Amino acid sequence: MTDGPRDLHLEARGLHKRFGGLQAATDLSMRAQQGEVHAVIGPNGAGKTTLVHMLSGFLRPDSGSIVFGGDDITGLSAPGRVQRGLARSFQITSVFREFTVLENVVLPIQARQGHSFRFWQSAMRDPGLTGPARALLEEVGLGDRAATRAGHLAHGEQRQLEIAIALATNPSFLLLDEPMAGMGPEENRALIDFLGALKKTHGMLLIEHDLDAVFALADRITVLVYGRVIASGRPDEIRRNREVRTAYLGEAHA
Amino acid sequence: MRSQLTPAHAVATLLIVLCATIPYLAPALDEPFYVIVFARIMIWAIAAISLNLIMGFGGMISFGHAVYLGIGGYAVGILGFHDVTSAWIQLPIAIGLCALVALVFGVICLRTRGIYFIMITLALAQMVFFLSVSAERYGSDDGLNILWRSEFGSGLIDLEDGVVMYYTIFAVLLGCLLLQWRMVVSRFGMVLRASQSNDTRVQAIGIPTYRYRLAAFVIAGVMCGLAGFLQANLERFVSPDMMNWHRSGELILMTVLGGTATLFGPLVGAVVFLLLSETLSTITIHWHLVFGPFLILVVLFARGGVMGLLGSRTTRD
Numbered sequence: 001m002t003d004g005p006r007d008l009h010l011e012a013r014g015l016h017k018r019f020g021g022l023q024a025a026t027d028l029s030m031r032a033q034q035g036e037v038h039a040v041i042g043p044n045g046a047g048k049t050t051l052v053h054m055l056s057g058f059l060r061p062d063s064g065s066i067v068f069g070g071d072d073i074t075g076l077s078a079p080g081r082v083q084r085g086l087a088r089s090f091q092i093t094s095v096f097r098e099f100t101v102l103e104n105v106v107l108p109i110q111a112r113q114g115h116s117f118r119f120w121q122s123a124m125r126d127p128g129l130t131g132p133a134r135a136l137l138e139e140v141g142l143g144d145r146a147a148t149r150a151g152h153l154a155h156g157e158q159r160q161l162e163i164a165i166a167l168a169t170n171p172s173f174l175l176l177d178e179p180m181a182g183m184g185p186e187e188n189r190a191l192i193d194f195l196g197a198l199k200k201t202h203g204m205l206l207i208e209h210d211l212d213a214v215f216a217l218a219d220r221i222t223v224l225v226y227g228r229v230i231a232s233g234r235p236d237e238i239r240r241n242r243e244v245r246t247a248y249l250g251e252a253h254a
Numbered sequence: 255m256r257s258q259l260t261p262a263h264a265v266a267t268l269l270i271v272l273c274a275t276i277p278y279l280a281p282a283l284d285e286p287f288y289v290i291v292f293a294r295i296m297i298w299a300i301a302a303i304s305l306n307l308i309m310g311f312g313g314m315i316s317f318g319h320a321v322y323l324g325i326g327g328y329a330v331g332i333l334g335f336h337d338v339t340s341a342w343i344q345l346p347i348a349i350g351l352c353a354l355v356a357l358v359f360g361v362i363c364l365r366t367r368g369i370y371f372i373m374i375t376l377a378l379a380q381m382v383f384f385l386s387v388s389a390e391r392y393g394s395d396d397g398l399n400i401l402w403r404s405e406f407g408s409g410l411i412d413l414e415d416g417v418v419m420y421y422t423i424f425a426v427l428l429g430c431l432l433l434q435w436r437m438v439v440s441r442f443g444m445v446l447r448a449s450q451s452n453d454t455r456v457q458a459i460g461i462p463t464y465r466y467r468l469a470a471f472v473i474a475g476v477m478c479g480l481a482g483f484l485q486a487n488l489e490r491f492v493s494p495d496m497m498n499w500h501r502s503g504e505l506i507l508m509t510v511l512g513g514t515a516t517l518f519g520p521l522v523g524a525v526v527f528l529l530l531s532e533t534l535s536t537i538t539i540h541w542h543l544v545f546g547p548f549l550i551l552v553v554l555f556a557r558g559g560v561m562g563l564l565g566s567r568t569t570r571d
């Protein structure tokens with residue numbers, strides 16, 4: 001269902017963001033190519049989530065600009081960016097806990113079908129919504145959990161749902177903020193396979209602490225420390241980079 | 255996905271049947287007074303349903319919701335004072351004014367959340383309250399008597415007839431219950447409920463929530479204004495007391511008492527609230543001392559209100 005061969009790369013140009021005395025992004029530039037997984041790694045507090053917030057429109061950068069699909073989207077609202085095909089997931093699971101799993105996925109499908117000023121017909125009895133929603137749940141492996149309340153799912157399943165919600169908006173580009181957080185090794189492997197398959201149809205910015213996942217998936221890696229890009233390149237280049245090894249890989253892969 | 259029948263359903267059905275038959279039941283039981291009691295209860299239920307729409311399903315706790323009761327009521331009172339008694343003029347003006355005020359108030363307060371939202375809705379409503387108090391021409395504190403109930407003309411709906419008045423209120427109540435139900439399960443309701451649950455995530459899905467919350471706020475204001483229109487007609491009287499902050503507080507209590515975010519909670523809450531305060535006040539003049547703690551207990555220990563206790567768990571009950 002993805003659009004034709006438009007140039008859908010995502011680019012950050014010289015982003016600055018300051019929280020009081022803390023510089024969370026300093027002259028941060030990067031370019032994520034369509035059809036690639038671009039991983040962003042860095043120690044805790046490096047500013048990875050801040051970057052996702054800025055790219056998705058939840059935080060306004062103090063200066064700098066963001067370009068998506070050839071357009072400057074710096075001033076575009078968060079919902080506006082999703083409507084253009086740029087969707088995100090959250091590091092801290094952010095599903096609708098009181099909703100069933102199916103309802104969680106129906107809502108984004110409803111969103112992509114246009115406005116929701118429809119006051120009468122039941123959304124959950126509309127096959128135009130529940131059909132695609134069920135298909136997507138099958139795809140991500142939550143098919144048999146459709147009627148369960150999201151708040152009652154196991155942690156790993158909630159992480160799957162987190163991604164399913166983002167996918168249901170039918171994005172061309174995904175911003176994934178630590179999708180593996182808190183998952184077991186088994187679930188981890190399944191998710192790596194799943195994201196690997198998604199690569200064919202979606203651009204992806206992947207924030208991840210799990211370096212096995214990063215090196216398994218990434219075509220390009222950007223390393224962030226204290227809000228600055230200290231290195232960016234192909235995985236083998238990053239692996240060899242001395243500065244990266246001392247600043248980051250050294251402590252994780254001793 | 256229908257849940258099985260619960261005691262909550264039984265109670266809701268019973269109440270509707272009771273409301274439908276009171277004009278015949280009350281005289282038969284030699285308690286004609288109950289007709290006016292139930293007419294009042296139904297009007298409060300309509301107002302509580304409108305509050306439930308934004309508070310229960312949208313998480314917008316308005317502490318100024320009674321202001322629309324006042325606006326709807328004064329539309330009848332003031333126009334009647336100037337000898338404009340046609341319902342075809344009064345009703346559109348009541349609805350239009352409520353929509354306009356709700357729109358302006360909504361734009362102001364929907365930018366805020368939590369306690370700030372509560373305080374701002376209270377402050378805005380108090381402004382209108384003081385406006386009505388200072389309107390000497392229209393009776394200030396003493397209010398305004400209404401000589402003629404709203405006229406629909408050509409014997410269509412004759413509100414001067416007590417039974418017609420009663421069943422008009424009943425019909426509006428049914429209409430509001432139906433509308434609430436459809437709105438809650440519709441696409442609009444999905445967005446509203448999701449935004450209460452996690453507004454950030456709804457935006458991250460591509461839905462600009464503000465306009466939906468504002469629309470709900472306006473719809474609730476209009477629905478409550480309808481209750482005010484009916485109340486003014488029933489009592490043949492309007493006064494600033496209709497939109498005093500106490501009234502807004504009572505609306506919240508009723509809704510919570512009955513069960514927020516349930517379809518019949520506001521009706522059940524209005525019944526329990528009004529019957530209990532009526533009964534308690536005949537037993538002791540210190541009834542507030544009993545009633546207050548009772549309400550606190552319900553809020554603390556029965557979070558789903560009466561409907562919650564009766565087994566109603568979802569928005570669809």
Ligand SMILES: Nc1ncnc2c1ncn2[C@@H]1O[C@H](COP(=O)(O)OP(=O)(O)OP(=O)(O)O)[C@@H](O)[C@H]1O
Binds near residue numbers: 019022045046
């Ligand atoms: N809203 C905020 N106000 C003030 N400081 C903030 C805010 N958001 C983030 N920070 C600070 O900015 C820095 C970067 O935070 P960020 O969440 O982007 O890091 P991160 O790389 O995602 O870390 P983690 O790996 O722990 O998720 C941290 O020092 C954090 O405390």
Ligand SMILES: [Mg+2]
Binds near residue numbers: 048049050091
């Ligand atoms: Mg983070």
